[in-house]
């Protein structure tokens with residue numbers, strides 16, 4: 001039996017059990033979200049393996065006769081504030097240097113032009129303005145993936161700040177967990193997960209820690225939460241480093257908020273937020 005037949009069979013048996021449940025008052029109800037869950041989009045959704053995202057991007061690149069790097073940049077622009085944005089940025093940065101160099105004029109242009117939005121308060125940005133911050137960060141990250149002597153001269157004006165932290169084994173905490181950066185600076189967080197369980201890292205709007213944390217805990221109770229990898233659907237979630245496996249290092253590049261303040265860092269894996277939080281001070 002081919003894979004599609006298997007999937008169809010699985011879908012049919014699922015639908016059948018839902019229908020049976022609906023006709024039997026004592027049978028447990030199958031939540032509609034499970035039966036009618038839309039297909040996962042490897043270019044937009046959370047919880048998709050990088051290999052699957054790359055396969056989708058490769059297919060687009062092939063059909064349009066462009067490089068995977070060019071296809072990825074187009075998808076980063078199209079993805080808006082989607083949950084795949086940091087993964088797409090990571091894929092772009094991992095493309096061959098020759099392909100990134102071919103894209104460099106565009107990367108420099110986009111990495112520079114979106115600073116026009118930098119005077120805005122990030123927590124009040126419209127989706128479009130936020131997108132340009134994401135696109136800018138992805139373009140800058142891709143330029144810095146090139147060897148230093150191959151970067152365009154414009155990039156010498158960019159001074160990324162790298163913040164390194166570690167998930168402390170068994171402590172549900174980061175070390176360090178407080179950082180200070182300048183407004184609008186280019187920031188790269190590298191989180192080494194030395195713990196035995198998955199963790200993510202979100203940058204949130206000032207004062208929103210408990211709101212985001214409580215929402216994340218609720219996400220732990222349903223299928224939707226798992227599909228979102230426990231990232232609340234809230235404008236107060238500003239930046240997302242997705243779930244990072246034990247012994248792996250998560251990387252998140254972003255443009256620091258324009259408005260000075262204390263921005264909570266939090267892991268939204270259900271049950272973690274009360275202990276696993278930190279501070280990004282922008283001043």
Ligand SMILES: [Cu+2]
Pocket residue numbers: 198199200267268269272276
């Ligand atoms: Cu965690």
